[in-house]
Amino acid sequence: MKKKVNGLRAVLASVGVILLNMIIGNLLYLNPLVSGIFEQFKNHPTIRSMEYFGGFGNWIALTLGFSLILESFVIFLYILLYNAIPSKGWKKGLFYGLIIGLLRSIPEAFNQWTLFNYPDILILIQTINTFLGYLVFGVMLGFVFDKAKVITEEV
DSSP states (O other): OEEEEOHHHHHHHHHHHHHHHHHHHHHHHHSHHHHHHHHHTTTOTTSOOGGGGTSHHHHHHHHHHHHHHHHHHHHHHHHHHGGGSOSSHHHHHHHHHHHHHHHHHHHHHHHHHHHOOOOHHHHHHHHHHHHHHHHHHHHHHHHHHHHTTOEEEEO
């Protein structure tokens, strides 16, 4: 079967999913347990200060800009792989999130562990949050794309 993508719906749905994901992603890092652990390492020699980026505002702009680019690419990949992902709706998104989460979080953690003198607990938190973030992102993507009928199948 051939798929048809409604471009306007795809853009609107993607913007909604990205905004929701940014909120959820920040909640993963700002919860008291994780923020308390990060606070313990704020002066660790491998942690850059906000001043390195020109202050908190510049850091936020940089991370938000990169997140928009990365998440837009992940959504584009979802559209390309849509027919190959099993199931429908949020379950399709869950499968996709699982695949992307594993492909992104584990290699990134291994790379950090082998290349940097970075506290192991922070690598573990980053791995878990990245994986959970992609699971949630995938579920939201599958749910919103399904409900908004972004991708339809032509016979």
